Amino acid sequence: MTAKKPAPAPSKTSATKRPAPKPIVSTGYWLFKSEPDVFSWEMLQAKGAAGEPWTGVRNYLARNNMRAMRLGDLGFFYHSNIGLEIVGICEVCALSHPDATTDDPKWDCVDVRAVRALPKPVTLADVKANPKLAKMSLVTSMRLSVQPVTAEEWAEVCRMGHVDLKGLAPKKNKR
Secondary structure, three states, rough: OOOOOOOOOOOHHHOOOOOOOOOOOOOOOOEEOOOOOOOOOOHHHHHHHHHHEOOOOOOHHHHHHHHHOOOOOOOEEEOOOOOOOOEEEEEEEEEEEEOOOOOOOOOOEEEEEEEEEEEEEEEEHHHHHHHHHHHHHHHOOOOOOOOOOOOHHHHHHHHHHHOOOOOOOOOOOOO
């Protein structure tokens, strides 16, 4: 009879290695934060159908969120710092491309255009008070400037903002 050899002990490097992050997959819905004294909802509306590049993002997760976006994805436009409210809905109209506000090739942006204003802005306080939105990134990842939104969160915020969802869905475009 032969004795079983014990399994080798895990090396210190393999025991402390973090698993690779899961790839970000678009839900079709996002939230874009902007300080209204820097770039407001009204400024995006004034850009018309051409839209505007969403530049200046210098956070890897927010950048990766933009890289996961598809043409026709929808996003809430959130006024941060001043107002603290979701005021509009925008659409991704150009896929991730180099951010022209920096020479560093690791930073990207997407272009967005205004779709419609919320009839009733939804405040951060309203979002935090709604148990259906307790896990929304706006509540749990306050500082992240470009965040994913689930379909359920999207529908609930639209309900709170008196948005008619008829004809308002992400386009089924592929990358």
